[in-house]
Amino acid sequence: MTAPALELRGVQAAYGDAQVLWGVDWQVNPGEVVAVVGPNGAGKSTALRVVAGLLRPLRGEVWFHGERIDGLSPDQVVERGVALVPEGRRLFAHMTVLENLLLGGYTARARSVRRQTLREVFELFPVLAERSGQTAGTLSGGQQQMLAIARGLMSRPRLLLLDEPSLGLAPVVVQQVYEVVRRIALQGVTVVVVEQNVFPVLHHAPRGYLMAGGRVVAQGSAETLVRTEVVQRSYVGG
Ligand SMILES: Nc1ncnc2c1ncn2[C@@H]1O[C@H](COP(=O)(O)OP(=O)(O)O)[C@@H](O)[C@H]1O
Ligand SMILES: [Mg+2]
Known part of the structure; x- marks a missing residue:
């Protein structure tokens, strides 16, 4: 049996004295696209930060392809093959598209094949190739999200971790983002997508986790999650 791509086992985490994760378990298989949904403050971004090595868990373990990675530095986690695309994109607005892209390819893992990767990324995002000399701040919101993913x-x-990729985007642009996610997954990359906005992501990810109050409160197919009380109450207004 192959190891899961990503496994969280009983992850607890805090900011200072304020504990916000209370024992989170996720299991994601290689090549899967998994959604993590839940209302604002549920702990979704915190869980991604733990995976990315930006926050040490208080308790619990994080495993990546059979190797324990909690306790590694963020750089070491990137070097293992985990990329976090943070909420809000965090681009360098005054740098060009190309300069932003090159900053993503600094690791030993990526450096030696950077030209090849750049070609692949431009194939996936032709608009970024066209605009490679423009500063990132001049791109539309959708193009900026594409650049952050790229x-x-x-x-x-x-493993690609996407935090709120659809935030602030028009529905048609959200569709374009998810089309790109689909193509990335087809290339064998495992994807975990965090979204407060449940419906687009559950349309594109076959299964997921629903978080609330720092815990996983439901998991399963998109249909299962949509029927939960939390989603009905928070999103459907039932
Ligand atoms: N840097 C921080 N310092 C202190 N508390 C934080 C910080 N970031 C998030 N929190 C708190 O942690 C909880 C979970 O936040 P977060 O993981 O961002 O949730 P979500 O991404 O699901 O909206 C919230 O109560 C939030 O206020
Ligand atoms: Mg968040």
Whole structure:
């Protein structure tokens, strides 16, 4: 049996004295696209930060392809093949598209194949090739999200973590983002997508986790999650 791509076992985490994760378990298989949904403050971004090595868990373990990675530095986690595309994109607005992309490819894992990766990324995002000399701040919101994802891909991840990729985008642009996610997954990359906005992501990810109050409160197919009380109450207004 092959090991899961990503496994969280009883992860607890805090900011200072304030504990916000209370024992989170996720299991994601290689090549899967998994959604993590839940209302604002549920702990979704915190869980991604733990995976990315940006926050040490208080308790619990994080495993990546059979190797324990909690306790590694963020750089070491990127080097293993995990890329986090953070909420809000965090681009360098005054740098060009190309400069932003090259910053994503600095690891040893990625450096030697950077030209090849850049070609692949431009194939996936032709608009970024057209605009490679423009500063990132001049791109539309959708193009900036594409650039943030593309920058993540420059590190040649096996696991891509997307935090709120659809935030602030028009529905038609959200569709374009998810079409790109589908193509990335087809290339064998495992994807975990965190979204407060449940419906687009559950349309594109066959299964997921629903988080609330720092815990996983439901898991399963998109249909299962949509029927839960939390989603009905928080999103459907039932
Ligand atoms: N840097 C921080 N310092 C202190 N508390 C934080 C910080 N980031 C998030 N929190 C708190 O942790 C909880 C979970 O936040 P977060 O993981 O961002 O949730 P989500 O991504 O699901 O909206 C919230 O109560 C939030 O206020
Ligand atoms: Mg968040």
